[in-house]
Amino acid sequence: MITGIKRDHLRFKQIVKGKIKQNLKRFISQGEMIGRRGKDFVSIPIPHIDLPHFRFGKRQTGGVGQGEGAPGTPIGQGEAEEGQAGNSEGEHQIEVDVSLKELAEMLGQELELPRIQPKGSGTINSSKYRYSGINNVGPDSLRHVKRTYKEALKRQLMEATYNPEDPVIIPYKKDFRYRVWKNVTKPENNAVIIYMMDVSGSMGDEQKEIVRTESFWIDTWLRSQYNDIQIRYIIHDAAAREVDQHTFYHTRESGGTLISSAYRLCNEIIDKNYPASEWNIYAMHFSDGDNWSGEDTKFCVDILRNDLLPKTNQFCYGQVESRYGSGQFIKDLLENFKEEERLVTSKIENKEAIYRSLKEFLGKGR
C-alpha cells in the first residue's frame, strides 16, 4: 500500500491530469503546448490549483520593506494593470510536465482511438545500450561512486583504519568500481510518417498552423504506438522537394499547385528507403485542394491507386480551408476511391475542426 506523501503526491498528479483531460479538447485545437515540447514531454500550462480563501486584493495593500532608496524609487514590477477591482488578471498558472506517452494515452481516451495493429512484425532490429554490471576497470566517466565508497569502507574496516568518530573514507585505486554496459538488440515494428504539404500561395499562416497542430497530435499518437518512428517532410507547389521540419512549416512559395509532384516524390522515398513489407507507412497530405488541372488530379489518382495505397497503412488527405475557399481535390478523391479503406479524407475548416479530423484520421486503427 502506498502511504504518506507518496499517496498525496499521486493524488495531486491525478487531479492535475484530470484538469488536463477536462481541457484536452481546448488544448487540441489551440496547439498552445507545442512550443513547450521537450524531448519526451510537454509542459502544459494549467490554472493554478488552489484552495480559495478570503484574502486581500494584492494591489491596494502595499507593505513595508527594508533598504536604501528615496521615496519614489521603484522596487519591483507590479502585475499587469487591471481596469476595475474585481476581475482578476494575471492569475498564476502552473506548468505540468506530461510525458508524450501519457499525453497520447489521454488523446486516445478522449478520441476513443483504437490501438494500431502493426504489420510486418519484428523484422527490424534496434539496439540499445544498457548498464548491466560492475567492473573494476573502466573509464573515470563511468565510475560508480557509491560502490567505490563501499569498497573503500570495507577495506578500511578490515584494515581497522576506520574511526566512527571521524568517519573519513579515502578510496585507493583498487577500490574503484565502474559501470559496464551491454548492447541489447530487440526486434521492433518500425514506422515512418511522410508529411506532404501544399505551400502554394493560397496556403496562409493560419492554414499552416492547423497543419502543424494536427501533425503534432498525429506524431504523438503514432509515437505511442510504435517504438521507433521516422518522419519525413515534403513540400510542394508545382514541384516537390524533401525538406527538414523547420523548412516544412516555414516555407511559403507563390507558385501554382501540382499535387502529383508530391505523390511521386513520396513514392520514390518509400521505394528507396522503406520496403512496404517491413515498414508501417503513413502518408499525410495537407492542401487547400486547389490542384492546377484536372489532368494532374488524374495523375494523382493513378499514383495513389497503383503505388501509394498498396504500400501504405493509411493515406490521409486533409483539406484545409484557405481564404480562397476550399478546392475540388477532396471531391475528386472521394469519387475515385469510394470503397478504399486506406484512403482517409478530412475537411478541416478551422482550428475547432482539428478535433474531429484527428478522430477521422486516427480512428481507423490502421
Added chain:
Amino acid sequence: MRQQLPAELIKAHAEIRELARNYGLETFDLIFELVDYNEINEIAALGGFPTRYPHWRFGMEFDYLNKGYAWGLQKIYELVINNDPCYAYLQTGNMIVDQKLVMAHVYGHCDFFKNNMWFSKTNRKMLDEMANHATRIREYQDRLGVDRVENFIDACLSIDNLIDFYSPFVQKSDKRPMVGYQEEERDEASPHRFEAKGYMDKYVNPPSFMEAQRRKIASDAEKNRKFPAQPERDIMKFLLEFAPLEQWQREILSIVREEAYYFAPQAQTKIMNEGWASYWHSTMMTQHVLKDSEVIDYADHHSGTLGSRPGQINPYKLGIELYRDIEERWNKGKFGKEYDECDDQDEKRRWDKKLGQGRAKIFEVRKLHNDVTFIDSFLNEEFAEQQKLFTYGFNRRTGMYEIADRDWRKVKEQLLFSLTNFGQPIILVEDGNFENRGELLLRHQHEGTDLEYDKGIETLKNIHALWTRPVSLLTKYNTQLKLISFDGKEIKERDA
C-alpha cells in the same frame, strides 16, 4: 528510514544543549533526526508532521518543494515541531557547521514554543493528535469514498483562516444565558384586547383569533431575535454548531478547525519566533561553538538567512534586530519617562545608565508578546531609521511598486496593519437567519483594502457547501458597499 545521529552530531548536540541551559533557555526535550532531502521535503510538505490525513494539497506542496530543491531554488535548513518532546530534523549531507547552526536555532524555537504565552493553549501532544486525525479521516474515506471526503475537506480548508485567534484565551461561560431587559417587552407582546363587557368578550375578542394573534407575535419575536447574538469571528465554530452537517462532516470540520488553531500562534509570532531563534543561534555560535575553520561558512549562511530583498521584510532579520535593540536599550536604561522626554539627541545617543537589564528584558518579551504587540511596543523612530525601513505602494502610472515613505509612524502603522489578524481580512457571521430564510450573512469588516474578488467568490461557494442555504457576503468594492450572494446556482451582486 530515520538514521541515528552520527557521533559528531551527538557531541555537538550535547554541547549546544548545555549552552542553551546555561543561557537560561528552557525547552522541552529535543530529539534530532537525520533525514535526507526527500524526507525533509516530505515532512515539510506535511506541515512538519510525519503523519497527516490524506489530502492532495500536501502532495502539491511536496511537488513544489521537490522541484525547488532539484532546481536549486530553495532548500529547507530547519524543521521543528511544537510538541513535547520537541522533534527537529537535520538534513543529511549538510556541513557540520550548518548542523550546529540549525541545532542552536532550534533550541531557540523550542524555548519559544514552551514559554511564549500565545503557545500556551496549543496541544503539546499534537504529533499523536495528528496521527489520530489521519486515522479518522482515512476511515471516513474507506467508508464514504475518497472524492466525497476530499471535497468536503477542501471546503473546510477554504475557511480555515476564519477563526478567532483570541478565542482560546477567552473563558466563555456558555452555561449562563444572557438574560437582559427583554422580559418587560414580553408582557407587551400579548395581543391587544378590546374592552368589552364580560358576556360580550368572547365575541369582541374571539378566543380563536386571540390565540392566532398570540402565536403570530411569538413567532415575530422569534424572528426578531438576533442570531447569533453577537457577530461571530469563529466562522468555523459557528458552522460546526449550526450548519446542517452529518456526523462525519462535523468531525472533519472540527479536525480542520483544531489544526488551524494549533498552527495559528506560529503565524501570530513569526517575527518574534524566528528572531528569537536567530538571536540564539547567533549568540551561541559566535560566542562558543564555532571553530576558526567554520567562521566563513557560518557567516555565509547566517547572512543568507538574514538577508532581505527590497520590498520584503525578512522576519528573521527584523526579529533579531529588534531583540538586540531591546537588549541594548534595557542594558543602557534607554527607556522610561526620563529618556523619552529628553530632547537632546546627542545625550540620548550617549545615554548609558549601565542597568544591564537587557537579557532579562528580552526573556520577558519572548514570554508575553506576539508580533503585533512586539512591533507596537518596541519599534521606535531610532530603530526604523537604523534599519532603513520604508513603506511601499503600487504606482498605477508606472506599474511598479515604489518606495512611498520613510516616516517611522507610517512604517509602523503599515507593518501593524499587515500583521493584524495575520494580514487576513476579518470576516464575521452577522446573521444566521438572514432574510428570515435561514440564509447566512457574513460581513467583511472593511478597513481600507478590498477583498480579492474571484477567490472570495470561490470561498463563498465553499461556505455554501457547508451551510447548504444561500450565503451572502457584505463587503466594499471601490468604497461601494456590496452584497454578494450565492444560492447554490449563481452569484448575485447588488449595491447595499
